[in-house]
Amino acid sequence: xxxxxxTKIAIVGAGTAGVTMAAQLLRKAPYLYNEIVIIDPxxxxxxxxxxxxxxxxDSKLEDNVRPQSxxxxxxANWLQEAVTTFNPVANELVTNKGTSIRYDYLLVAAGIQLDxxxxxxxxxxxxxxxxxxxxxxxxxxxxWESMQHVNDGNVIFTQPSxxxxxxxxxxxxxxxxxxxxxxxxxxxxxxxxxxxxxDDLFPVKRxxxxxxxxxxxxxxxERYFFDLVKVxxxxxxxxxxxxxxxxxxxxxxxxxxVTPPMSAPxxxxxxxxxxxxxxxxxxxxxxxxxxYQNVFGAGDCTSLPTSRTGAAIRKQAxxxxxxxxxxxxxxxxxxxxxxxxSCPVVTGYDTVMLAEFVYGYEAQESFPIDQxxxxxxxxxxxxxxxxxxxxxxxLKGTM
Numbered sequence: 566x567x568x569x570x571x572t573k574i575a576i577v578g579a580g581t582a583g584v585t586m587a588a589q590l591l592r593k594a595p596y597l598y599n600e601i602v603i604i605d606p607x608x609x610x611x612x613x614x615x616x617x618x619x620x621x622x623d624s625k626l627e628d629n630v631r632p633q634s635x636x637x638x639x640x641a642n643w644l645q646e647a648v649t650t651f652n653p654v655a656n657e658l659v660t661n662k663g664t665s666i667r668y669d670y671l672l673v674a675a676g677i678q679l680d681x682x683x684x685x686x687x688x689x690x691x692x693x694x695x696x697x698x699x700x701x702x703x704x705x706x707x708x709w710e711s712m713q714h715v716n717d718g719n720v721i722f723t724q725p726s727x728x729x730x731x732x733x734x735x736x737x738x739x740x741x742x743x744x745x746x747x748x749x750x751x752x753x754x755x756x757x758x759x760x761x762x763x764d765d766l767f768p769v770k771r772x773x774x775x776x777x778x779x780x781x782x783x784x785x786x787e788r789y790f791f792d793l794v795k796v797x798x799x800x801x802x803x804x805x806x807x808x809x810x811x812x813x814x815x816x817x818x819x820x821x822x823v824t825p826p827m828s829a830p831x832x833x834x835x836x837x838x839x840x841x842x843x844x845x846x847x848x849x850x851x852x853x854x855x856x857y858q859n860v861f862g863a864g865d866c867t868s869l870p871t872s873r874t875g876a877a878i879r880k881q882a883x884x885x886x887x888x889x890x891x892x893x894x895x896x897x898x899x900x901x902x903x904x905x906x907s908c909p910v911v912t913g914y915d916t917v918m919l920a921e922f923v924y925g926y927e928a929q930e931s932f933p934i935d936q937x938x939x940x941x942x943x944x945x946x947x948x949x950x951x952x953x954x955x956x957x958x959x960l961k962g963t964m
Contacts, residue, residue: 568664572602574889575658575668576641577648579605579633581613581875581959582674582864585882588638588962594890598640602666604658606647610636611702612955614875617734617911618948620699620708620822621741629952630702636960648675651836653857670859670889673845675833677730677865677873680826687823690798695820699738700730711820712742717754718819720746723793725826726762726808730865730873733908733920735759735824736766736776742822743783744913755819757785760805762792771928772910772920775937779912788814793823833866844868849924850901852885858892861885869904871924876907879959905929909947917943 574590574597576583583603590597610633618624637643646660657667679700681688690696695715697708720742724735739759746752759766759780766787767776780787788805791814795804803821805814828834834843838854845862846855849869854860863881865873880902887900904924909917916939923929930936936943958964 568662569667570602570644570664571667572642573597573600573668574602574670574672575666576601576603576672576674577605577658578674578676578864578866579603579607579610579637579643580674580676580864581955582676582878582882583672584610584636584638584960585878585962586672586674586863586886587641588960589882589886590890590962591638591640592962593886595640599642601641602644602668603637603641604644604646604648604660604666605633606645606661608633608645609702612952614731614909614955615952616699616702616705617737617741619705620697620738621745621911621914622709622712623741623914626702626706631956638962647832649832651832651838653837653854653860656859670893671857671861672885672889673833673838673860673862673866674864675830675866677728677827678830680727680828683826684793684823685795686798687793687796687825690796691823694798694801695818696796696798696823697820698823698825699734700824708738708822711822712745715746715755715820716751719756719758719817720820721758721760721803721816721818722822722824723803724759724761724763724824726790726792727826727828728873729824729827731908732872733767733910735761735822737911738822739785740779740783740912741914742820743785757783758788758816759785760788760791760793760814760816762790762808764789767920769920769922769926769928771922772918772937775918776910779939792826796821796823829866840868842868849904851888851898852881852902853888853892853898861889869902871904872906872908872922874906874908875955875959876921877905879964880905882959903929909943909951911944911947912939915941915944917947919943919946
């Protein structure tokens with residue numbers, strides 16, 4: 566028998582975007598107390614920006630996770646189920662448990678899907694044979710284990726041609742690995758390669774030359790337009806395919822750090838909310854759906870043409886919330902999102918280059934200094950300040 570619920574606002578996803586928007590709604594409109602339902606099956610909430618440091622042996626996974634029940638704001642009801650179907654014409658969604666939820670307004674913040682299966686043999690060898698990834702809590706600790714077992718040979722870091730969350734992360738762990746190998750005295754016996762399906766190292770012109778120089782200084786090899794298509798864990802061989810020529814490239818490895826292909830979650834891609842590419846089809850400035858006026862969204866599952874980061878969500882959430890509240894109160898939607906995103910590029914165990922940019926990958930910096938410089942102060946910001954801002958600010962709806 567189907568369970569039925571009604572709510573004023575349904576929020577799909579209890580990750581960074583979903584929790585932040587719920588908390589902001591309750592702060593800005595206390596009358597919504599108990600009028601919000603957040604639907605998400607996960608019982609844990611991870612601080613994913615620290616996965617780079619966990620993979621590099623500079624933080625512990627258990628220090629970057631909280632029970633989901635602790636981060637859901639008071640006044641929002643959490644339904645621990647997974648959405649399977651949207652019917653936006655009827656203002657209804659259905660979950661995997663058969664629960665039907667009717668809503669007045671919908672906020673979609675369902676994150677991004679990791680497509681491990683799109684690389685042949687990857688799932689079978691992930692977490693062993695030197696094959697690792699910082700992109701999931703189940704595998705991030707294997708990165709640090711793999712790094713410690715490298716004595717010589719090829720160490721490869723991949724990035725797919727698909728959109729990914731935190732597009733700087735594939736190279737952040739590479740810089741940490743280079744520094745670690747030098748510290749323990751094995752770097753001269755290793756070859757480090759960055760093999761990417763993208764067209765180059767970094768899309769923002771202001772920071773590009775600095776990172777290219779860093780790669781050169783660290784003697785890291787680069788190849789572009791090559792996607793990882795197959796991993797033979799037993800033989801320790803990775804196969805890449807050139808997206809332009811279909812040329813295949815085989816590489817032996819001692820360690821292979823994989824950034825998997827990613828896509829919109831299937832239940833979104835298959836829904837009426839999706840654009841042709843599968844993402845929630847939002848107006849890039851108002852964050853309202855292009856076809857359904859009572860639907861808004863934020864975060865990695867959306868069509869917004871900017872980097873998918875927590876910093877982007879920090880700027881998106883108040884725009885979606887303010888415009889939703891304006892619409893609910895028959896007022897003009899005035900909040901606009903300019904595409905802001907940022908990437909604290911971890912360049913070593915005590916330095917970070919803070920890249921900040923808006924739509925068009927135009928740099929837009931917050932500090933009165935040259936942010937292209939690798940700085941200890943920015944590392945302090947990344948390691949000490951940002952986690953506090955996340956747990957105690959963003960998720961509480963205060964920033």
